[in-house]
Amino acid sequence: MAKIIYITGGARSGKSSLAESLAENFGSPLCYLATGEPRDQEMTERIAIHRQRRGSHWQTVEEPLLISRALASADGRYQAILVDCITLWITNLLFHYDAVEPVLDDVTALAESFSILKTPLILVSNEVGMGIVPENALARSFRDLAGRANQILAAAADDVYVTFSGIPLKLK
Amino acid sequence: MAKIIYITGGARSGKSSLAESLAENFGSPLCYLATGEPRDQEMTERIAIHRQRRGSHWQTVEEPLLISRALASADGRYQAILVDCITLWITNLLFHYDAVEPVLDDVTALAESFSILKTPLILVSNEVGMGIVPENALARSFRDLAGRANQILAAAADDVYVTFSGIPLKLK
């Protein structure tokens, strides 16, 4: 059974750098499964910076919704697969389904697929629940959903890290 | 002297599950002291889900303001008492008093009462200070108050945990 690593943390807290460095330990080639779609200038630039930071031994696959299918297709063809990030994937699913329950079903299906993977998997997520309760009901609902998804996936992972100011802390 | 356990963490980070599981370790019957009043549909549903998750060996007491009195009344009659949650209690007190200082007085009185309890006590709170500074002065003032209350109560507790993605981390 392949190792599953879950990384959570705040914005710009070093999650992606940690994930890339843990992936590099598994060897080469590596698969970067990007869930973010470049919808605006801000995001296009950030995606380009991330891609530049990774070397040519990384192959990038873009998949905003069907993560489990993309994983099944990449499985066994790389030394490790990095999914960056779960929170954007959930955002995409929430827009797609316009309901919480089918998003949680997809998250649960992803967690259940961990046990059949042959390739080590590293997932990057975001901690979004440690600020003031958002005034807007959609933001509250998203915050709850992101927290539940983190719980489901972290429970199914072998190793879990949280990062602060670029320093990782191993939780499990 | 009974054990006092303080649990903080973000929204949907597994605080209540951890609290319930720690309480179950003390035996049965157990007292669930709920500070939340079902003001709207969203909250009514959440309270019902939480109550369903706990078994019949839990007795629920609802007390939005007079926690110390409710604790004194429950003390010695259960194997453990769980207060869920401190942040809602503080919100209720702030609406009630419309001032910060009397809220902090009640928090301090609660912390001072820990030493006379005969029944183990588990308190659930929220971390609300790790986001961007709120633009609205009331939210900033609430955030400060919640942080100060967490410091006062955690200092008086025997064990303190913070949860991330459902994984507890013991701080003390």
Place this chain on the structure above:
Amino acid sequence: MAKIIYITGGARSGKSSLAESLAENFGSPLCYLATGEPRDQEMTERIAIHRQRRGSHWQTVEEPLLISRALASADGRYQAILVDCITLWITNLLFHYDAVEPVLDDVTALAESFSILKTPLILVSNEVGMGIVPENALARSFRDLAGRANQILAAAADDVYVTFSGIPLKLK
């Protein structure tokens, strides 16, 4: 080479108390380098409370922008120097330059100056990236900047702490 200690955490999570207590361990006299300018009533009061809490063996220097110059000037004249706080300093720099890159240059210059200091240095910062993504682009940009600054400075520090509910956790 003098010891560099970096402390991050949420609002009212006990960062300043921890920083002051770690500084006191180095002896006396001590330098408090305040980056906050008392712009309104709320801040004036908070600054006065902090100053009152520290004793007369602390000398306060106020410097909103030129931290590296203030450090060079204080270096060697105290048993320890405490900078409180980095997040306000970055806010001041962002208003001053009205651009992100020169702020990061100043942060990097500060990190590079650590190795030449003769006096132990304790820096207090804030974790602002663990809430919901802010709707406003300026807040998002500030959040990213604060996170990158935390990474740069924590990487260059010897010891790094994060505080929750007044309880410090040593990360490094």
